Amino acid sequence: MHLRPSQIYFSQAEINNRFDRRSQHSFKNLGDTLDDLVEGRCRISDIPTISVISRNGKWVTADNRRLWVFRHLEKLGKCTTIPVMETYHIDFRKLTSVNGGKTVRFYTGRSATGRWHHQVSSIDPATTSSRQSEADDQNVAKNTFTTSNLSMLRPLTSYDQRHPQRGYSDFSDFNTAITNLSLSTSRTxxxxxxxxxxxxxxxxxxxxxxxxxxxxxxxxxxxxxxxxxxxxxxxxxxxxxxxxxxxxxxxxxxxxxxxxxxxxxxxxxxxxxxxxxxxxxxxxxxxxxxxxxxxxxxxx
Missing domain, CATH: 3.90.1530 (Conserved hypothetical protein from pyrococcus furiosus pfu- 392566-001, ParB domain)
Structure with a gap:
């Protein structure tokens, strides 16, 4: 299955600015990873496939840092759709978004390095990104990826495979899931x-x-x-x-x-x-x- 990054919603309100040690990009800043992709030092196939779960007509992911990168790539014109893997479980501790998963911010004191993310005014799917100069537009056009570049993505083990002991909890929608998490709301x-x-x-x-x-x-x-x-x-x-x-x-x-x-x-x-x-x-x-x-x- 393929989706546009803008069709996938964040599950968290805040994320770290680096990938963890389990990634091929361990400890690398998300902004630097974005720059590597845009400037050809890294292939999209190096990024594991995003897992998504369907909730009330929305595709939600727990892979928030990867989605941050792909949302920026889409806004920059670097990709149209990406392959995703549907799963049926998500760690509900990650359901902390307070805006329906439209955007995400970094933890306090954290920020993205690099330069290309500055060319994107917002990763909210409802907004249109503007870049700072015509030269930037030309650079983006020369480096545009097609969906064929995405065919070799490595699958990421789904949450239910990593945690088979967890049962399935059916929330009617994303916001209901957030409301039911006493430790995950913006109020606490x-x-x-x-x-x-x-x-x-x-x-x-x-x-x-x-x-x-x-x-x-x-x-x-x-x-x-x-x-x-x-x-x-x-x-x-x-x-x-x-x-x-x-x-x-x-x-x-x-x-x-x-x-x-x-x-x-x-x-x-x-x-x-x-x-x-x-x-x-x-x-x-x-x-x-x-x-x-x-x-x-x-x-x-």
């Missing part, structure tokens, strides 16, 4: 500087998993698959409850990247927060709590 998910979030533990045992997570975050690898942590906004501060070790990994990585943020699910229930804090330490006073959480002792 925020991105915060890790340094302003406080711990709720005194000590942490850091295993190799969290050491590797720290490296992954620092290298911007697979960031979109890192689950948000739950924080409570009380007494004018943010406090983590279910993700102290993940917060530690983000804080360590934040030391090397001033723009790094952590995805959080924010609650503002003071009584619930105090109940959690005093569950194993009933002796804690309010002053004890307010003076804690800025530093932590780690055990490796």
């Amino acid at each position: 998910i925020k991105r915060l500087d890790p340094f302003i979030v406080r711990y709720t533990k005194d000590t942490l045992t850091i295993t190799s998993y969290f050491e590797n997570l720290k490296i992954k975050i620092r290298c911007n690898v697979d960031m979109e698959n890192i689950d948000p942590i739950t924080v409570y906004k009380v007494f004018g501060k943010y406090w983590v409850t279910d993700g102290n070790k993940r917060l530690w990994a983000h804080k360590e990585a934040r030391s090397f990247d001033v723009g790094l943020c952590i995805p959080v699910n924010v609650k503002e229930d003071k009584d619930e927060f105090l109940e959690i804090m005093r569950k194993d330490r009933p002796w804690l006073s309010l002053i004890d709590i307010l003076q804690s959480g800025e530093n932590i002792q780690t055990i490796t």
